[in-house]
Amino acid sequence: MDPRLKREIMLENYENPMNRGLVEDDSYIKVNTNNESCIDNLDLMYKIENHKIVDIRFDGEACAISTGATSMMIKNLIGKTKEEVLSILENYENMIHEKEYDSTVLGELNVYNEIYKQPNRKKCALLPFESLRKIVDKM
Amino acid sequence: MYREDFPILNNDLIYFDNGATTLKPQKVIDAVVDYYSNYTANAHRGDYDNSLKVDMKYEEVRTKVKNLINCDSEKEIIFTSGTTDSLNRIVFGYMKHYLHAGDEVLITKAEHASNVLPWLELEKEIGIKVKYIPLENHLVTIENVKNSITEKTKVISLAHITNVLGDVRPVLEIGKLCRDRHILFVVDGAQSVPHIKVDVKQLNIDFLAFSAHKMLGPTGVGVLYGRYELLEQLQPTIVGGGMNSSFTSTGEVEYKSLPSRLEAGTPNIAGVIGMGAAIDYLMSIGIDTITEYERHLKHYFLEKVKDIPKVIVYNQDVEGGLIAFNIDGVFSQDTAVYLNHYHICVRAGNHCAKILKEDLLVKNTCRISFYFYNTEEEIDKLIEVLRNSEDIFKIVL
Numbered sequence: 001m002d003p004r005l006k007r008e009i010m011l012e013n014y015e016n017p018m019n020r021g022l023v024e025d026d027s028y029i030k031v032n033t034n035n036e037s038c039i040d041n042l043d044l045m046y047k048i049e050n051h052k053i054v055d056i057r058f059d060g061e062a063c064a065i066s067t068g069a070t071s072m073m074i075k076n077l078i079g080k081t082k083e084e085v086l087s088i089l090e091n092y093e094n095m096i097h098e099k100e101y102d103s104t105v106l107g108e109l110n111v112y113n114e115i116y117k118q119p120n121r122k123k124c125a126l127l128p129f130e131s132l133r134k135i136v137d138k139m
Numbered sequence: 140m141y142r143e144d145f146p147i148l149n150n151d152l153i154y155f156d157n158g159a160t161t162l163k164p165q166k167v168i169d170a171v172v173d174y175y176s177n178y179t180a181n182a183h184r185g186d187y188d189n190s191l192k193v194d195m196k197y198e199e200v201r202t203k204v205k206n207l208i209n210c211d212s213e214k215e216i217i218f219t220s221g222t223t224d225s226l227n228r229i230v231f232g233y234m235k236h237y238l239h240a241g242d243e244v245l246i247t248k249a250e251h252a253s254n255v256l257p258w259l260e261l262e263k264e265i266g267i268k269v270k271y272i273p274l275e276n277h278l279v280t281i282e283n284v285k286n287s288i289t290e291k292t293k294v295i296s297l298a299h300i301t302n303v304l305g306d307v308r309p310v311l312e313i314g315k316l317c318r319d320r321h322i323l324f325v326v327d328g329a330q331s332v333p334h335i336k337v338d339v340k341q342l343n344i345d346f347l348a349f350s351a352h353k354m355l356g357p358t359g360v361g362v363l364y365g366r367y368e369l370l371e372q373l374q375p376t377i378v379g380g381g382m383n384s385s386f387t388s389t390g391e392v393e394y395k396s397l398p399s400r401l402e403a404g405t406p407n408i409a410g411v412i413g414m415g416a417a418i419d420y421l422m423s424i425g426i427d428t429i430t431e432y433e434r435h436l437k438h439y440f441l442e443k444v445k446d447i448p449k450v451i452v453y454n455q456d457v458e459g460g461l462i463a464f465n466i467d468g469v470f471s472q473d474t475a476v477y478l479n480h481y482h483i484c485v486r487a488g489n490h491c492a493k494i495l496k497e498d499l500l501v502k503n504t505c506r507i508s509f510y511f512y513n514t515e516e517e518i519d520k521l522i523e524v525l526r527n528s529e530d531i532f533k534i535v536l
Binding site for chain 2: 006007010014062064121
């Protein structure tokens with residue numbers, strides 16, 4: 001992918017992220033996620049019905065990469081079954097850690113395929129997916 | 140000043156993260172290497188030449204620290220692994236036995252984690268009450284200290300200079316207040332001892348904690364100062380070799396006198412010797428010269444940054460050589476990554492003062508913390524990079 005296009009997608013998702021703002025609704029599962037650098041702090045809410053993710057909301061303060069990755073993750077996961085979610089999670093983590101992965105399931109998230117070049121930012125790109133790990137068993 | 144003494148500055152590096160740790164001059168590096176290369180031995184153990192030399196060098200540093208903070212005796216100086224270790228020992232070695240349920244300890248929301256968490260643990264353990272002195276525009280005022288004191292207040296524990304905003308607390312007045320009201324005064328000197336004169340007698344400080352690595356010395360070594368009568372009562376939180384005079388299988392144990400009683404195990408000998416070299420080096424420059432120069436740098440930066448409206452400075456008016464800022468609309472970590480692209484090292488985050496955000500309303504900031512080897516030219520470069528930050532996301536993303 002052209003680096004300029006990648007940056008545009010990242011910036012667009014950072015500046016106008018999908019589903020920012022939490023809702024007062026007990027049917028959502030709420031997860032807080034903290035980067036080990038202790039800076040980023042995101043709250044995510046997942047609504048699961050019939051083993052499918054039907055909605056995700058988020059809010060918090062985080063860097064451009066964490067915020068952008070959260071937005072892209074939300075877009076990708078809504079409507080997915082547990083099996084599909086696990087596949088996205090595994091392939092995304094493999095991509096970040098430079099292992100073999102299937103890019104076809106990752107959509108926009110493919111923009112982070114070179115984040116390993118900045119090792120200190122890998123954590124940022126993985127941050128929203130840490131919250132996903134915490135809820136996937138409940139699907 | 141003195142840049143040629145710091146080998147790391149031969150690289151293309153602008154280091155503005157001195158609040159986290161400082162760079163090391165060749166003399167400190169040499170002192171550590173000399174111990175490892177030429178006279179390695181344990182302390183307080185052997186009768187051979189090198190061991191005696193180690194003893195001498197190690198104990199010499201106690202005198203240097205004593206002179207640095209102007210306490211009465213070398214016996215009041217305990218070598219620890221750093222400020223966190225020192226504060227933990229004060230809380231769990233002394234306060235745990237001295238305080239009772241319901242006794243109040245005053246701190247603030249701007250303290251470093253290491254001056255909050257031990258107290259919160261003790262609160263759970265023995266039922267003391269941790270209370271927060273309200274901050275006035277993020278600062279500690281003597282009025283608010285006075286108003287926070289009740290008849291149950293037994294301890295006030297504060298950073299001399301905070302690591303987030305760099306404000307210098309009115310410790311002289313607080314020290315007097317504590318003395319008059321029989322309150323123990325604990326001071327976290329991690330950010331002050333390297334930068335300003337700290338005289339424990341003049342300031343009526345009962346316990347002082349600080350780290351070598353924030354004052355040109357090696358990591359993993361620091362100081363716990365305690366007034367002699369108090370230190371005598373401080374129970375060792377670690378026991379073992381080097382600190383006992385005798386023990387029997389039936390459990391009769393006798394510990395050594397100060398300071399050995401509080402230094403169990405083989406100490407960080409290389410670290411302590413390195414710290415000694417760091418103190419010598421600082422004294423040769425003069426702490427007052429350092430204080431003055433850092434303030435000059437801070438004002439120089441503030442003057443230059445005035446005409447960059449998108450840079451928001453949160454601590455214009457505080458004395459210490461530290462700037463807390465953000466670029467408007469940019470997350471602090473993104474700013475730090477951007478500056479790193481130009482080899483400018485700053486710290487982003489909440490700087491281990493996680494509860495300050497409740498007061499500051501800004502969760503994260505970028506922090507520039509100066510030391511005497513920083514220059515106006517480095518600040519000029521920083522200003523230029525901040526001014527040209529429209530393309531920040533081209534660099535960060």
